[in-house]
Amino acid sequence: MAKIMPLADAVGAFVKDGDTVAMEGFTHLIPHAAGHEIIRQGRMDLTLIRMTPDLIYDQLIGMGAARKLVFSWGGNPGVGSLHRFRDAVERGWPRPLEIEERAPADMASSYASGASGLPFAVLRAYAGTDIPKQNPNIRRITCPFTGEILAASLSIRPDVAVIHAQKADRKGNVLLWGIPGVQKEAVLAARRAIVTVEEIVDDLGVDPARNAVILPSWVISAVSPAPGGAAPSYAHGYYERDNSFYKKWDAIARDRDTFVAWMREHILETKGFDGFLKSQAETTHVAA
Amino acid sequence: MSQLDYTTDEMMTVEASRQLKHEDVCFVGIGLPSAAANLARLTHAPEIVLIYESGTIGAEPDVLPLSIGDGELADTALTVISVPEIFRYWLQGGRVEIGFLGAAQIDRYANINTTVVGVRKSKSAVAGSGRSAGNCGASRPSLHHTPSEPKGLRRQARFHHIGRLPRRGRRTGAFGSSRSGADKGHHRPRRHDPRSDDARTDPDAASSRRHR
Numbered sequence: 001m002a003k004i005m006p007l008a009d010a011v012g013a014f015v016k017d018g019d020t021v022a023m024e025g026f027t028h029l030i031p032h033a034a035g036h037e038i039i040r041q042g043r044m045d046l047t048l049i050r051m052t053p054d055l056i057y058d059q060l061i062g063m064g065a066a067r068k069l070v071f072s073w074g075g076n077p078g079v080g081s082l083h084r085f086r087d088a089v090e091r092g093w094p095r096p097l098e099i100e101e102r103a104p105a106d107m108a109s110s111y112a113s114g115a116s117g118l119p120f121a122v123l124r125a126y127a128g129t130d131i132p133k134q135n136p137n138i139r140r141i142t143c144p145f146t147g148e149i150l151a152a153s154l155s156i157r158p159d160v161a162v163i164h165a166q167k168a169d170r171k172g173n174v175l176l177w178g179i180p181g182v183q184k185e186a187v188l189a190a191r192r193a194i195v196t197v198e199e200i201v202d203d204l205g206v207d208p209a210r211n212a213v214i215l216p217s218w219v220i221s222a223v224s225p226a227p228g229g230a231a232p233s234y235a236h237g238y239y240e241r242d243n244s245f246y247k248k249w250d251a252i253a254r255d256r257d258t259f260v261a262w263m264r265e266h267i268l269e270t271k272g273f274d275g276f277l278k279s280q281a282e283t284t285h286v287a288a
Numbered sequence: 289m290s291q292l293d294y295t296t297d298e299m300m301t302v303e304a305s306r307q308l309k310h311e312d313v314c315f316v317g318i319g320l321p322s323a324a325a326n327l328a329r330l331t332h333a334p335e336i337v338l339i340y341e342s343g344t345i346g347a348e349p350d351v352l353p354l355s356i357g358d359g360e361l362a363d364t365a366l367t368v369i370s371v372p373e374i375f376r377y378w379l380q381g382g383r384v385e386i387g388f389l390g391a392a393q394i395d396r397y398a399n400i401n402t403t404v405v406g407v408r409k410s411k412s413a414v415a416g417s418g419r420s421a422g423n424c425g426a427s428r429p430s431l432h433h434t435p436s437e438p439k440g441l442r443r444q445a446r447f448h449h450i451g452r453l454p455r456r457g458r459r460t461g462a463f464g465s466s467r468s469g470a471d472k473g474h475h476r477p478r479r480h481d482p483r484s485d486d487a488r489t490d491p492d493a494a495s496s497r498r499h500r
Contacts, residue, residue: 027357077355105375
């Protein structure tokens with residue numbers, strides 16, 4: 001059963017140095033608040049997994065929290081490169097970052113096979129590509145029925161999955177809707193799961209028309225209230241994506257000193273996500 | 289020709305949109321491919337079904353999305369499904385007829401590189417295969433990849449995320465903005481990137497950089 005606890009306590013209890021951590025969210029519901037808390041608590045040597053790493057992984061990598069990244073596409077969507085990610089891969093700053101690249105179809109399938117308790121996923125992919133030469137976790141398998149050569153890809157089974165959702169009830173049952181991404185599979189593939197939520201309510205009030213995904217309390221380790229915790233990404237029905245921040249991030253992350261100063265001011269020296277949002281609002285106000 | 293009043297990207301967008309038909313079911317990548325697909329939807333192909341990797345099927349955005357997971361796509365979609373489902377049932381299952389995606393490099397054989405610039409072991413620029421590698425070779429769509437800059441056209445792609453574009457499908461093709469390679473005919477790049485020349489004319493130029 002999920003425990004409802006402050007985010008700092010949840011990260012303290014369920015994210016350890018050296019863990020394999022999957023923080024998922026597909027443009028929508030990206031767990032920024034939890035990512036910040038992992039940075040504040042100084043976690044190290046993490047293997048980060050995410051289909052589409054963007055700003056929050058740029059921050060984790062830039063602060064030296066990760067030793068490896070498993071991913072399929074890394075970038076600031078619609079804006080450009082992740083500069084901290086590139087700096088780590090290209091110049092080893094602040095520490096070298098190992099990368100394991102997979103196709104997105106592979107990652108989605110490997111989460112699903114991990115959630116299914118299977119050792120690998122089977123997919124029709126990678127014909128003619130160089131990726132399997134770089135990644136020993138992608139191999140060939142022959143279909144026992146037809147003889148077709150298919151790709152076998154090692155299941156993804158993170159130590160911890162971290163996601164953000166709209167609501168939880170007081171038992172820790174979680175509800176999310178809108179674009180559901182791969183969060184359900186990530187949680188079910190992981191040994192432990194932390195879910196931050198916009199709000200905790202008495203009754204989830206499920207509206208089946210909204211493509212609702214429900215994660216029962218007993219598959220989750222901790223539920224932590226974090227209002228606004230997906231910002232600058234969005235939470236359907238709560239707030240919109242802050243596209244201007246994604247554009248602003250390009251300039252912040254391009255330069256090492258600017259990045260470190262920004263992280264110090266807005267994350268290391270603020271308390272919790274409330275503190276971060278407040279310090280952001282103040283900066284924006286001053287800038288305006 | 290003197291100064292043009294449109295950009296190469298705009299020209300590619302228009303040309304790409306013309307490849308789409310009314311009855312198509314199209315898997316759409318962000319950026320230029322998304323602009324082209326929506327241009328088709330708003331002009332000559334109003335019934336086209338646009339599918340984004342975020343699981344939004346039949347999206348009809350009023351504003352172009354900055355990311356493939358924008359709320360605008362979910363709000364206007366016929367239905368919204370999970371990411372494993374989009375890959376397994378819809379792409380691998382063969383429910384999509386055509387894909388419109390971006391790429392970093394395309395070579396003269398239509399091999400595609402979406403990640404590696406430079407030699408992989410020499411610590412290179414990284415983006416990752418994105419939607420391309422898994423599904424393009426795998427499912428049925430014809431593919432249109434659109435390198436957005438002249439330097440994206442290479443004699444030999446540095447790293448093959450996708451093998452050659454599938455031959456079946458008359459509309460399979462690659463669009464580029466260089467004078468050589470996939471030039472679609474009459475238009476010319478407005479700006480010329482000299483860095484693209486060495487790799488185009490000298491297949492060894494790429495590997496020589498290893499020793500830099």
